[in-house]
Amino acid sequence: MTKIAIIGHGNIGKAVEEAVKAAPDMELTGIYHHNDDLSQIKADVALLCTPTREVPSFAEKMLQLGISTVDSFDIHGQIYDLRQQLTPLARANKAVSIIAAGWDPGSDSVVRTLLQAIAPGGITYTNFGPGRSMGHTVAAKAIHGVKEALSMTIPLGTGIHRRMVYVELEEGADFKTVEKNLLQDDYFAHDETHVIPVPSVASLNNVAHGVHLVRSGVSGTTHNQRFEFNMSINNPALTGQVMVACARAACRLKNESNYGAYTLIEIPPIYLLSGDTENNIRSLV
Amino acid sequence: MTKIAIIGHGNIGKAVEEAVKAAPDMELTGIYHHNDDLSQIKADVALLCTPTREVPSFAEKMLQLGISTVDSFDIHGQIYDLRQQLTPLARANKAVSIIAAGWDPGSDSVVRTLLQAIAPGGITYTNFGPGRSMGHTVAAKAIHGVKEALSMTIPLGTGIHRRMVYVELEEGADFKTVEKNLLQDDYFAHDETHVIPVPSVASLNNVAHGVHLVRSGVSGTTHNQRFEFNMSINNPALTGQVMVACARAACRLKNESNYGAYTLIEIPPIYLLSGDTENNIRSLV
Numbered sequence: 226m227t228k229i230a231i232i233g234h235g236n237i238g239k240a241v242e243e244a245v246k247a248a249p250d251m252e253l254t255g256i257y258h259h260n261d262d263l264s265q266i267k268a269d270v271a272l273l274c275t276p277t278r279e280v281p282s283f284a285e286k287m288l289q290l291g292i293s294t295v296d297s298f299d300i301h302g303q304i305y306d307l308r309q310q311l312t313p314l315a316r317a318n319k320a321v322s323i324i325a326a327g328w329d330p331g332s333d334s335v336v337r338t339l340l341q342a343i344a345p346g347g348i349t350y351t352n353f354g355p356g357r358s359m360g361h362t363v364a365a366k367a368i369h370g371v372k373e374a375l376s377m378t379i380p381l382g383t384g385i386h387r388r389m390v391y392v393e394l395e396e397g398a399d400f401k402t403v404e405k406n407l408l409q410d411d412y413f414a415h416d417e418t419h420v421i422p423v424p425s426v427a428s429l430n431n432v433a434h435g436v437h438l439v440r441s442g443v444s445g446t447t448h449n450q451r452f453e454f455n456m457s458i459n460n461p462a463l464t465g466q467v468m469v470a471c472a473r474a475a476c477r478l479k480n481e482s483n484y485g486a487y488t489l490i491e492i493p494p495i496y497l498l499s500g501d502t503e504n505n506i507r508s509l510v
Numbered sequence: 511m512t513k514i515a516i517i518g519h520g521n522i523g524k525a526v527e528e529a530v531k532a533a534p535d536m537e538l539t540g541i542y543h544h545n546d547d548l549s550q551i552k553a554d555v556a557l558l559c560t561p562t563r564e565v566p567s568f569a570e571k572m573l574q575l576g577i578s579t580v581d582s583f584d585i586h587g588q589i590y591d592l593r594q595q596l597t598p599l600a601r602a603n604k605a606v607s608i609i610a611a612g613w614d615p616g617s618d619s620v621v622r623t624l625l626q627a628i629a630p631g632g633i634t635y636t637n638f639g640p641g642r643s644m645g646h647t648v649a650a651k652a653i654h655g656v657k658e659a660l661s662m663t664i665p666l667g668t669g670i671h672r673r674m675v676y677v678e679l680e681e682g683a684d685f686k687t688v689e690k691n692l693l694q695d696d697y698f699a700h701d702e703t704h705v706i707p708v709p710s711v712a713s714l715n716n717v718a719h720g721v722h723l724v725r726s727g728v729s730g731t732t733h734n735q736r737f738e739f740n741m742s743i744n745n746p747a748l749t750g751q752v753m754v755a756c757a758r759a760a761c762r763l764k765n766e767s768n769y770g771a772y773t774l775i776e777i778p779p780i781y782l783l784s785g786d787t788e789n790n791i792r793s794l795v
Contacts, residue, residue: 328628332627334795445528453739454738462732463732466628491787494775509622510774
């Protein structure tokens with residue numbers, strides 16, 4: 226049994242807890258919060274369910290203790306740098322860190338990689354949603370006069386998205402001013418954005434999300450090779466399950482002395498599965 | 511540059527040739543036919559484009575020469591056994607053999623593995639076609655009185671398929687007898703099969719194929735996670751490109767001294783790509 230510690234117990238932490246308990250090969254040894262003393266953690270792998278910006282420092286702390294980590298760090302432009310930052314630390318402490326292990330970045334990245342390999346020419350469009358964007362929701366909440374917000378991502382095709390932003394105003398706030406400031410915010414200024422005042426954002430809450438990923442590409446010299454990957458999912462549940470699958474892969478890599486930091490596209494997919502190699506190959510290949 | 515030899519020059523061999531020539535990091539050193547003297551091959555990887563049943567013996571010959579191999583062996587029930595057969599030979603000769611490297615088995619296997627990892631409960635249905643089935647076409651041709659045949663696979667959902675078998679009869683052959691014998695053949699006896707007499711099979715030829723792969727699964731304790739992967743492709747072109755991507759992976763594994771036989775689900779997806787790791791992670795993760 227792989228011993229798992231969970232750090233952070235929000236949406237993702239709770240989903241990870243469910244996925245660990247459902248896994249036949251894992252044992253939950255503890256759930257830790259932000260200010261707990263982490264030096265006493267007894268685990269093979271720590272699953273980091275903190276806000277994304279806190280992931281790097283928690284990963285460093287765990288790796289220094291020789292505990293492998295998995296996170297769902299989701300700032301696309303900083304993933305490679307995080308990998309480079311954690312690699313020497315993981316190696317020095319004979320541990321493994323799997324980063325950006327959610328669904329995008331994460332399982333979608335594997336699909337994009339596979340499609341680029343089998344049709345190297347061409348364009349992949351990743352269309353998100355409909356679903357709640359964490360980053361845009363946080364940005365909308367930060368606008369003066371906004372009490373609660375929900376920013377929904379609506380796919381318009383070819384990787385272009387509409388933002389539907391539902392705002393619950395603070396008492397006395399002026400909607401037109403809020404709308405103007407929000408539309409000028411860098412998070413929203415580049416997309417078609419609609420701001421909608423509502424009496425209660427809580428009643429709109431829904432963790433459904435999805436992706437529609439398409440590629441038209443060229444295999445060899447043959448054009449018009451068409452591929453499509455669609456998901457309609459509960460967002461934290463999927464992220465939690467991807468992280469648990471990666472905890473398994475982290476142990477496998479560590480057992481092979483392949484210490485270091487990895488993104489999902491650098492890991493053999495079979496390492497994500499429970500069960501033995503023979504059965505998995507016989508049933509899946 | 512990776513030096514590539516192609517063995518066999520039918521549909522797949524020709525598509526492989528195109529994909530090798532289109533690859534920025536590969537050099538074609540020779541195309542060999544069935545009866546050529548293979549002991550003089552100079553290559554890092556031999557791409558085996560022979561009929562599936564001849565793959566094991568050609569793989570053994572190449573591995574004994576220390577040349578890595580890639581094949582698209584497609585008899586699902588025998589893939590694990592072939593892996594076990596080739597593993598010691600590859601290891602003894604410090605080579606790598608990547609087997610069953612087409613689209614199914616192959617890239618579809620990676621998608622199935624990924625979906626099982628991220629939603630471990632549930633059922634995946636792989637629906638093939640519409641497209642030409644090699645195995646069923648060969649079986650139809652073997653029926654007495656059949657001059658030419660084409661067996662099309664039509665997806666009916668939940669992994670159930672209809673067979674549309676177009677037959678060109680030999681002079682004097684009785685269609686009703688041919689139809690009866692064909693429907694009793696083990697290849698056709700278990701599926702809904704329609705036999706259609708045509709004046710010319712050649713005029714129906716089309717290498718288009720496709721897949722509609724669906725999974726409804728459970729992540730953690732959350733049901734109704736829905737996934738779908740669709741392709742509409744030129745069959746030999748895609749198979750050829752997958753084999754070429756795997757030639758790259760074979761070299762990478764060999765350089766790491768990870769000798770042995772592998773299926774596609776055992777290989778880090780990034781190994782299938784040309785270009786450097788940093789750029790690939792930055793653009794795909």
